Amino acid sequence: MREISNHILDILQNSVAAGATLVRTDISYSDDDKKLKVVITDNGKGMDEKTLASVEDPFSTSRKTRSVGLGIPLYKYHAILTGGDFSIKSKLGVGTCVKAVFCTDNIDCMPLGNLVDAILTTISSNHSVRFVFTFKVDDKCFEFDTNDVKDILHNQEGFCDLTVYFYLREFMTSNINKVNGGKLQL
């Protein structure tokens, strides 16, 4: 992984695979302490305590084809490496919350990267899932809810259309840049 956005994309895939119907991605950055917080919350099937205890182990995975799963261990590693923080909370039948904190002034911190594409490709490939995305820098905030788009389109499959996709891409990029105001290196 070269960007934090790649990890976000990866964790979103986990949420979708867990059968979530609502996935929240909350990204916030404070210019005072230079900390970037990424919180992904879903209402998927959740995990029991035993599974939860093993997810940070690279030799644990839910897939059947191979016995390694690197998504979460790598994400944790990259957050901790910056002097940040990482935690997962989960409850069977309720959902999962993955939280990572990156100290962006640390030399080992990856750039946030191409956030818009990470979020939008996941949205367009999983149009039956509701995604809520917030991007906050200090006191400015941008919120994007796929239900707002569905209300306008009256059609869930509207996300599959590329004209809509590229419109939303520009829409999100411009709003994220506005909220960010050059504070966080993207």
Next chain:
Amino acid sequence: MKSLAELNAIKEKVLKEKTEAATKSGEIKVLVGMATCGIMAGAMPVMTALMQEVEKRQLKNVAVSQTGCIGLCNYEPIVEVLMPDMPKVTYIKVTPEKAVKIINDHIVNGKVIKEYTVDNIHWNKE
């Protein structure tokens, strides 16, 4: 900040074209492997390149979407092309440049790019 208002204007046009195209020539699916392995190998820019080319050429019956781990992690990024009445074609180690060529040669002109496909792996050498 920008609002979603402009979406109203493009909505009608888009939905009409979409249904017309899909009924006329059948849906073509382009799948990009996007599990941890695919993402690390660079599937994200490949997916964007595929979508940009499809949009540029206004190919309304082509759906580009993500899929999970295809099982050949060391050959990621992997792109699968599913066209009606044709066997599935799996492209390996795709780059944004190769992605554009896949859309042009395979999807538009119906010619499979053999040197990019999974059949081209020399199993005993690697």
